[in-house]
Amino acid sequence: MQFHNFDLNLLRSLDAFLTERNVTRAAEKLFVTQQAMSASLRRLREHFDDELLVRVGRSFELTPLAAALIDPVKNSLQSIQTALQVRPKFEPKTERRHFKVAMTDYAAMVLMPSVVRLLLQTAPFTVIHVERLDADSYSRLERGDLDFCVGLIDWENHRVYKPSEHIRIEWLFRDDFVCVVDPLHFNCTGDITLEQYMNAPHGQVSFGSDWRTLIDRGWLKADIEPRIVTKAPSFSSLIMMLPGTPLVATIHRRMAQSMAKALNLRIMECPIEIRSLEESLVWLDRNDTDPGHGFIRELFKEAGRKI
The missing domain is CATH 1.10.10.10 (Winged helix-like DNA-binding domain superfamily/Winged helix DNA-binding domain)
Incomplete structure (x- = not known):
């Protein structure tokens, strides 16, 4: 038998x-x-x-x-x-779970402090591993290598990836762009003019040859070709290059506000139109019923509201 x-x-x-x-x-x-x-x-x-x-x-x-x-x-x-009848459970106060999240350095700097504070208050034994968001991140998300991605929903930069019907997206927050300079080496009494912007030496963030940032697209739309002096792997590293130089960095407003004062830098309004950045949380529908994933989703949403 x-x-x-x-x-x-x-x-x-x-x-x-x-x-x-x-x-x-x-x-x-x-x-x-x-x-x-x-x-x-x-x-x-x-x-x-x-x-x-x-x-x-x-x-x-x-x-x-x-x-x-x-x-x-x-x-x-x-x-x-x-x-x-069994349903998965998640006890925030005692649970010891790990979640992998891919995001840009900008999102890590602006969003993660609020996420970490909320995590320590509500789920002190849960760990969020932050990885760099790159061209392969969403493919890794679909393969199950990542739990979440945080970033701009712009599939053009992920040329080999085609989002499936299983992708879920939740908007988190919005930001715009400003110019940041070292006032001791960049002569500008008021906001930077378009002419000054076009003639100044610039730093550029490069995430790879196939990746075009919103700033790159803003330059194309304004039909200008800035004089690029250096390329940085991230926005945070670019802003760190500014002290003691005449470089102009076009950077997210919130990142500039968090770093400029400590580096004695000056923030000015950007003279060209650049599309606003809209950061979103991305996951797969197969995790919709996982209470742990649901908890982290609500955590990120609350952190986005606090920015």
Whole structure:
């Protein structure tokens, strides 16, 4: 009597036979025809090599084997029902889970302080691993290597990736762009003019040859070709290059505000139009019912509202 040869659908039929001790009443209990119930009894007899139900006078009685099956069958059905009702749980105060999130250095600098504060308050043993968002991040998300991505929803920069119908997106916050300079080396009394902007030496952030930032697109739209003196791998490293130089860095306003004062830099309004940055949280629908993922999603949304 091999388990892998047994049709588990027969367990309910067996339980009905053992309880009702009558084919007709067992069929009525399961809302099936008497013929279907008789077929189930025949298959059960073949499996156990036992009659299970035998006629004694005008009624049916259980065989010794059938009587011995009453409690194990009921317990098995109860266990199956319990298993089918199981839902994952997440206890923030005690849970020890790890989540991988890919984001830019800008998002890490602007968003993560709020996320970390909320995490320490509500889920002190949960760990968020932050990785750099790159051209392969969304493909890794779909493969299950990442739990979330945070960034601008702009699939053009992810040329080899085509978002599937399983992608879920939640908007977090918006930011615009400003110019940052060292006032001791860049001569400008008011906001930088378009002419000054076009003639100044610039630093540029490069995430790779196929990646075009919103600033790059703003330059194209304004039909200008800034004089690029240096290229940095991130916005935070670019702003660190400014002290002691006449460079202009076009950077997110919130990042500039968080770093300029400590570096004695000056923030000015950007003279060209650059599309606002809209940061979003991205995940896969297969994690929608995971309470741990749901908790982290709400954490990021709340952090976005606090910015």
